[in-house]
Amino acid sequence: MASVVEYQGPRRGYRCGYCGCPEGKACSGMWAHSMTVQDYQDLIDRGWRRSGKYVYKPVMNQTCCPQYTIRCRPLHFQPSKSHKKVLKKMFKFLSKGEFSKGNNEEEPMDSQMDNAVMDDFVLKSKLDIHSDHRPLGEGYNEVIENEVEKKEEKLEDKKTKELNQSHAQKEKLGSGEPSSSVKVVASAPKPGKGADLSKPPCRKAKDIRKERKRQKLILKSQTDKLEGFQVQHEPQLLPSEKPKLNQRKNIEDFIFDILPEDAAHRLEFTRFLCTSPLEMENPPNGPDYGYGSFHQQYWLDGKIIAVGVIDVLPYCVSSVYLYYDPDYSFLSLGVYSALREIAFTRQLHEKTSQLSYYYMGFYIHSCPKMRYKGQYRPSDLLCPETYVWVPIEQCLPALESSKYCRFNQDAKAVDEERIKELDRLRVLYKRTIMPYNVYKKRQKGPSDEAIVQQYADLVGQTCSERMLLFRS
Structure with missing residues (x-):
């Protein structure tokens, strides 16, 4: 079974659904009467995509919103x-x-x-x-603190909040005012009333986290210095024996x-x-x-x-x-x-x-x-x-x-599938399969070599030799 496609050429100057530009979109398209999965795989690896039986490819350096094929590595x-x-x-x-x-x-x-x-x-x-x-702008592998540290931070935040509320409550009660109204008094409170100034002020949870992180970095630095000594004197666990603590879920x-x-x-x-x-x-x-x-x-x-x-x-x-x-x-x-x-x-x-x-x-x-x-x-x-x-x-x-970019940094690199021999392209003409050089001899009317060349450049050498280009 061979793919049978009918190339319809480029289309420019119509409305873009992304930016709303009334005449900014440009793409080439073809109707797929049938298509093998391998041909479609090769086509999407050249920037094509299907919508039903219509297969299209944006004209990347002309369209208002260049559309780059994206794949995820699952x-x-x-x-x-x-x-x-x-x-x-x-x-x-x-x-x-x-x-x-x-x-x-x-x-x-x-x-x-x-x-x-x-x-x-x-x-x-x-x-x-x-x-x-x-x-x-953020990298995929963002810095995520482990679950234990998160729980500690939440607990620390809660304690800090409760302590601050406790001090605030004391100030409310000591001032004789209702708890719904709090005044900030500049003068020092009387003995037995208000916050205890003999004790250090409450620290913000953010500052506590920074200090904890600094301590961990110091501890890690010290551990790294002793790592060589520890490796010599402590048995190493096999990879299968290492404990899986805080393992990220897939x-x-x-x-x-x-x-x-x-x-x-x-x-x-x-x-x-x-x-x-x-x-x-x-x-x-x-x-x-x-x-x-x-x-x-x-x-x-x-x-x-x-x-x-x-x-x-x-x-x-x-x-x-x-x-x-x-x-x-x-x-x-x-x-x-x-x-x-x-x-x-x-x-x-x-x-x-x-x-x-x-x-x-x-x-x-x-x-x-x-x-x-x-x-x-x-x-x-x-x-x-x-x-x-x-x-x-x-x-x-x-x-x-820039909207349009060439991602390959090798300036000498070219399209490896670029057309080298147009005559080897396969054509379906009057229910007969033939190479393009035979079709040209049988063709009546004006030459369509320019549009066939355009099609071949877009689909690549391999697909042009495998798929059948329908010509009426």
Whole structure:
């Protein structure tokens, strides 16, 4: 089975759904009558993306809001604080039925697709949401104090607060005024009344934490100096024997946490094939469900509340859309479904080792509400000129200066899939498959070599030789 595509060329000067510019968007597109999963994998690794059967690629150096393909590396993924908050909120809702509908923002429309097909795909993107994630300037591996220290700080804060309240209460009572009104008296209190000036003033919790941290650094420095001596005289534990204190939870620990038997709600998942140009494939060494496009249905107490559309490809799970019941937007279903799909990718990797990435569509740095995708880390952005993956941390400084950037720092690097022999491109013409050089001889009317060359440059040498370009 070969992919059959009909290239429709570039389209410029129409409204952008990200910045609102009436004539700023530019992209090339083609209609996929059918497509193999390997061809689509290779295409998205060159910046293409599908919307139904329409496959499109932004003209990166011309469009008003350049859209960079982004992928997450699930095998090294650790949920951020905001991700954990969403997962804990879902678990609390399922186990106890508790939730808060306040301060929940509606997920914005994914306007990445070509306007010509927008009316047919009025869908919510599972990832395009307003988010409370950290600013992009912060690194993924933020400095997080361990749980023991957090508990100590909370206790210290509580004690400090109680002590300050105690002093304030004494001042209230000593002044003879009601507790609802407090005056600040400049003169020293009479003996037996007010704060005891013979004792040091109360310290702020912030100052206490700083002092504790300084003491820990001093202690660590002293320990490091003695480390060599200790290694010589103390037996070392094997890696498997080392105690796992304050070990960070991974995403499965949150998502697959066991609900109590009397849980208030039950959330279930089912998976079905869905209509797509991708041809279903089920090789012996592939995933249990095979490769192709799937609906992941989210059932709450027997009622369907969301449907995620994903493409399972040879090297990745690609997120497409999420439909959801707006009555359940308080559960942050966009973020929750993305985290579940990351966990799903990790599960698929256990059987199919080459499947190890999660593609999130496009990252648009020029659109602030779209930057949150960069918080699913570690992640990479695709260089729009050489089509190599670059860690997002290395890309952000350049994107702060310019909307369009080449991420590959090697000035001599080129697109390895650039067209070398156009004549080897395959064409489907009058129900006959032929190489382009044969098609040219049979072609009637004006030459279409310029548009065919453009198509070949965009899809690359390998795909041009494997896919069939339909010509009428």
